[in-house]
Amino acid sequence: MSNGNEGRAPDEVYGLLDQALKRHGLMARGGLYLDSDADLAAREYGFKTVVLAGHAGSSFWPEFERFDKDYDGPDPLDAWSKTIAEQIASEFACKALYPFEKPWWPFQSWIGRTEGLKPSPLAILIHPQYGLWHGYRAAFAFQEAIAIPAPQSLMHACDDCADKPCLSACPAEAVTQHEFRLKQCRGHLTGEEGHNGCLVAGCLARNACPVGSNYRYCDAQLRFHMNALELPGI
Template sequence: MKTDGVHPNDSAILAHHGLNLQAVFDLCALPADLLAAIDTEQPVAGYRQLLLFAHGGRDLWQAIADSGDLTGEHPIDRFSVDTVSRYFDEENPASRYRLLYPLQPGTLPLQQLGKLAGWHHASPFRIGVNARWGSWFAYRAAVLADTAFTPTLVMDGASPCDSCMEKPCIAACPVVSSAGEIPLQACMDERLKPGSRCAMSCLARTACPVMAVARYEPEQIAYHYGRSLETIGNYRRR
């Protein structure tokens, strides 16, 4: 267990490279089912904390673009892993750590961790939202560490959907049901249609007014939705 080093919230490396959302959890304080799921991915013995890293807004994409390293199969994962590794190696060199996500295959419950951090509130368009970043954030790394950092506070704010009366996301979605819901299968079907406006973006998501100023650049939106469209297509061809 290490007591020195730079807290993720104070890291110049993380901030400079766009990993501007960080949460620190004591393993002993996690719900039993969540801890068991993590232990299934990687035994937690010998570690004290779980550190969760995410990005909000456009900074990460800009940092990757500035590095000139948007090539290869998983450039965002690679950049995120390199950044977290630099954070430990340069700002916490005495700490022992193990990367769980995105390196470890499996089903690490990222959304459950996001809920504990206050980052994730359910939305009608099936993407987590919060008042600080809207839906424009994503999980980038999860790490077991023998650190002894002060656990981070839960992000303030209730779900922004609770106070949204007009629900423009629902109005914008072409497959919304009569009950005002967006069925997952219908969403995937629509995205796979030739010429679909939902193929390379999400009309419901871009209609959401919460923190529209943080919306990804068009190139980033096209990148993420292009990847997910490929995944859907591969899944349907099985």
């Protein structure tokens, strides 16, 4: 892969990439340098820099809904993400990587190295500003070193939460201090109470978390994610 960023200073690429993402309601979420001795992506593919791309809240939802209106295929959110990421990757002469298809790139490890996020009791990574209302849609891998923000080690919001309302809000008692009981959660959602509760308004435990409440997903996005669970009998 050739370097298509001629004319762009290495310290400009990250900011320009962030601007390109923001045109679609996304944003750059930090980056990392890869080591050929420690990182398979560097050793086998020659990648030197990875920039993560994601969102906070429902910033991308209006554009996705316009895409979904005319899309007739499986996994519409993944398809939209790839459409946007491939366009941007072409513009910046880099490779778009995804957390939802093979090969399974180490997104969890990369997130830990860029933002230092840890899971909440719901098994969702919690951000001190965005709470549980954020995500990662792609990463961009460069075969050159570009300037990136220094890695962060963000505070774990759950450590300072004394009340932990997420634990008591779950009607299935699937959320505990030490584990998320997926089987109990899914079993509850297939019943009448879950069908009329979490499947309509979104996960009640997630909604109960006070961190980042201003970024709570819009109702349409909440319903989309709940419907995507493909529960039996629903």
